[in-house]
Amino acid sequence: MKRVEVSLQRHCRKRMGWLAVAATTGLCCLVSPLVAQQADSTDAFADSVAARQEAIVAGRKVFRGKGTCFACHGAKLEGTAIAPTLRSHKWRNGDGSLGMILQVLHDGVRNTAMVRRPGNIDDTELLQVATYVWAVSRGAVAP
Numbered sequence: 144m145k146r147v148e149v150s151l152q153r154h155c156r157k158r159m160g161w162l163a164v165a166a167t168t169g170l171c172c173l174v175s176p177l178v179a180q181q182a183d184s185t186d187a188f189a190d191s192v193a194a195r196q197e198a199i200v201a202g203r204k205v206f207r208g209k210g211t212c213f214a215c216h217g218a219k220l221e222g223t224a225i226a227p228t229l230r231s232h233k234w235r236n237g238d239g240s241l242g243m244i245l246q247v248l249h250d251g252v253r254n255t256a257m258v259r260r261p262g263n264i265d266d267t268e269l270l271q272v273a274t275y276v277w278a279v280s281r282g283a284v285a286p
Contacts, residue, residue, distance in 0.1 A: 195274070199284055202268075202275025210262040210272055219286040220279050225256050229276050230286070239280055244273040 206212040206220075215226035222228030227235065236252055237243030248269050251259035264272065278284045 195278075198271050198274040199278050202271035202273070203286075205262075205264060205268045205272050206275055208262075210264050210268065212261055212272065215256055220276070221286075229280055231280055231282055239277075241273055241277045244276050244280075245269065248273055 207218060215223060216229050217223050220229040222230075234243070236247055247257060248261070248264075249259060251257050260269065275284075279286050
């Protein structure tokens with residue numbers, strides 16, 4: 144597990160800098176101890192799923208509230224005349240990965256309505272929204 148974390152962190156450093164590393168490290172910190180303690184246990188899996196679900200629920204709340212994302216992308220991420228859908232689609236500004244979504248939220252998109260850190264969301268909220276958008280775009284959760 145350690146090799147995967149190190150490899151993932153190196154990849155993220157090259158692609159997106161400190162934000163991706165911080166987010167990846169944060170996610171690894173949530174999951175790694177569980178995996179290390181109970182590698183073959185269904186309890187570890189259940190705990191990691193619960194942590195992911197909590198992040199998704201929190202991200203949905205920020206998306207619809209403080210982040211004001213719904214105003215442009217729609218309450219169900221269906222897209223509007225102002226901004227594209229965030230459901231399954233061909234992404235205009237990247238590959239649709241969690242890292243790409245984090246970068247767009249952190250930096251915004253030049254010459255569009257997508258501002259950096261919408262609603263002045265902090266790093267935790269940024270990661271939560273990205274997790275929510277990523278999960279919805281993969282069809283893993285309902286908007």
